[in-house]
Amino acid sequence: MSGIAPALVPLLVTLPLLGAAIALIAGGHRRTQIIVSVVTLSVVFIIAATLLVVVDVGNQAIAVSVGGWPIPFGIVLYVDRLAALLVVVSSVVLLAVLLFSVGQGAADGDDDTPVSIFHPSYLILAAGIFTAFIAGDLFNLYVGFEILLVASYVLITLGSTESRIRTGVVYIVVSLVSSILFLAAIAMIYGALGTVNMVQISERMGELPQQTQLVLHLMLLLAFSIKAAVFPLSFWLPDSYPTAPAPVTAVFAGLLTKVGVYAIIRTETELFLDNDVNFLLMVVALATMIVGILGAVAQAELKRILSFTLVSHIGYMIFGIAIATPASIGATIYYMVHHIVVQTTLFLAVGLIERRAGSTSILRVKGLMRAAPVIAILYFIPAVNLGGLPPFSGFIGKFALFEAAADVGTPVMLVLIVGGVATSLLTLYALMRAWNLAFWREEDDSAETEARISYLGASPAAAVETERRVIPKIMTAATTGMVAVTVALTIFAGPIYDVCARIGASLLEPVTLVQLEQQHDDSTGGTQKGDLP
Structure with missing residues (x-):
């Protein structure tokens, strides 16, 4: 299997593009587009899982120089444990959200997600994510x-409302600024x-003066921090994500900011160690943790609550990167995997709530425990997981x-631990308050309850209502599958x-050019072998 593994690496990008x-050519054939999208992402998942096993069991990364150019002159695709793991998780999330969107499109006549545009764009999005990771x-x-x-x-402007x-x-302008800084x-x-x-x-960075290194370092960090929605560069996210269709919001929340975090991890552990x-x-x-979660507590609309918790929990990942020990980097990777899955699942559950109740405002949604007990469970499990209750993966x-x-034990670390614990408790408070109001509160609850939450009435989108719609079984099944994945992260x-x-451990001992060339030689049939540190 390790002999054919290098040939599989380019397929992670070429298959979604193909x-x-x-899908674009078959624009008038909805069923064909769905089959192509599902098969493509399923095959990518199988390939990525195979590569993860190969690089982990073999303790050897795979370096592929596209077009046969010698390393480092050609485009190098590099799959180590981190890249392979994130492609596996991303393909699972992309596939689940795709199935959710298929059900939504079938029920709504594709008003929100026009299938002729959605599927090609979705697969191109997947290709971009996979390209960034490898x-x-x-x-x-x-x-x-x-x-x-x-x-x-x-995808974010589908429906043209x-x-x-x-x-x-706003999203486009912010993204362009980030891209210009990166370039x-x-x-x-x-x-x-x-x-x-x-x-x-x-290898060469140490040859530069410290001031030059610092400038280059901060420029990359600034560009990636915008993409990762790190405070104070996260102002764009809470307003951008909630307005998109439910499947788009779910995949954006789960994956796009994590690509920025991934780039920061590579920057801190390889380029500027x-x-x-x-x-x-x-x-x-x-x-990021504190400001993000305080924003969540002040919201009355579920998508905005989740968007602010998304920002706050990016802070945990930056926290882990800043500790800069093998244990903290490992914990950051685990937490990133957890957050990709759980955050996506919560947005899918909120999509179900919106269809069932005709709103995502916790001031307007009531009595869902009786009316939709399945949705109640699908929301509750990832909510307590994100809040960090034991024994879930969030904890x-x-x-x-x-x-x-x-x-590490420094005073700064102790302050960050206290901030992390406070953020976790406030996350649990915000999500469970929403659970209490939307699911446990009955339609005939007294005016006393309404008075206690009246302070939320002025928050954005607190009064927004939408049309109640039928929930296709495939949407519930896709969300259930994602909940099962969140539980699997614990089991x-x-x-x-x-x-x-x-x-x-491997990221803090970066690969040298000699090792990279040896890995490439071995992956293309040479006799040399380059092990991961």
Whole structure:
């Protein structure tokens, strides 16, 4: 299997692009587009799972130079444990959201997600995400970002309503600013070092003056922090995501910000390992956690609550990166996997609530425990998971982060632990308040309850109502499947966390150019072998 593994790597990108082309050609045939999209993402999942087993069991990353150009002159696709794991998780999420969208489109006549546009754009988005995860050089990482951003511009404005166009414009402008910063940083790095290959950059970075390294470091961090929605660069997210169709919001919330976090992880562990900005990251992490969750507590609309919790929990990942130990990086990877799955699941559950109740405002939705007990369960499980209650994966990830911080033991770490615990409690409060009002509150509840929550009446979208619609079984099944995945992250936390721990250990011992060339030689039939650190 390891002999054919290198041939599988380019398929992670080419299959979604080919599928997008076929889906575009078959624009008038809805069933064909659905089959092409489902088969494409299913095959990508199988390939990614195979690659994960190969690189983990064989303790050997796979480097592929596209077009046969020698490393590092060609485009290098690099699959290590981290890249393979994230492609596996992303393909699962993309497939589940796709099935959810199929059910929504069938029930609504594709009013919100026109199938002729949706499927090609969705597969191009997937290709961009996968490209970013397996890019071996900064420019190819930039290309991956741009592919997914172009597709996201289309998806976020589907339906062409006034609110979607307005928030879409903000999203596009912010994304373009981030892309310009990223491209400028790439140009400066190439000018200073003569390469954009990540391994070569890490080897040559020490030759530059510290001030130059710091400028390049901060430029990349700034660009990636915008994409990851790190405070104070997260202002665009709470207004942009809630207006999109439910499947689009779910996949954006689960994956797009994590691509930015992934880029920060690569930057901090490979490119600038000796250029320390960890204290700055700690301050930013604490601010992101606290400000994000305070924003969630002040909201009355479920999508906005989840959008603000999304921002706050990015802070946990920045926290783990800032600790900069093998244990903290491993915990960050586990928490990222957990958050991708759980956040997506919650947005899908809220999509079901909106169809059943005709609103996502917790001031208007009542009595769903009796009316829709299945939806109640589908919301409750990921909600308590995100809140960090034991024994769920959210608790495991947060506890691992806090333990890694406690091992360092500095006063700043203790402050961050307190901030992380407070954020977790407030997350649980915000989500359980929504649960209490939307599910337990009866239609005939007294005016006393209404008075206690009247302070939320002025929050954005508090009074928004939509049409009540039928919930197709496939939408419920897709959400149920994602809930099952969230539970699986807890049941199989041991082996999954072990993989993440190995990722953490390897990332802090970056691969050298010699090792990269040896891995490429071995993957193409040579006799040399390059092991992961």
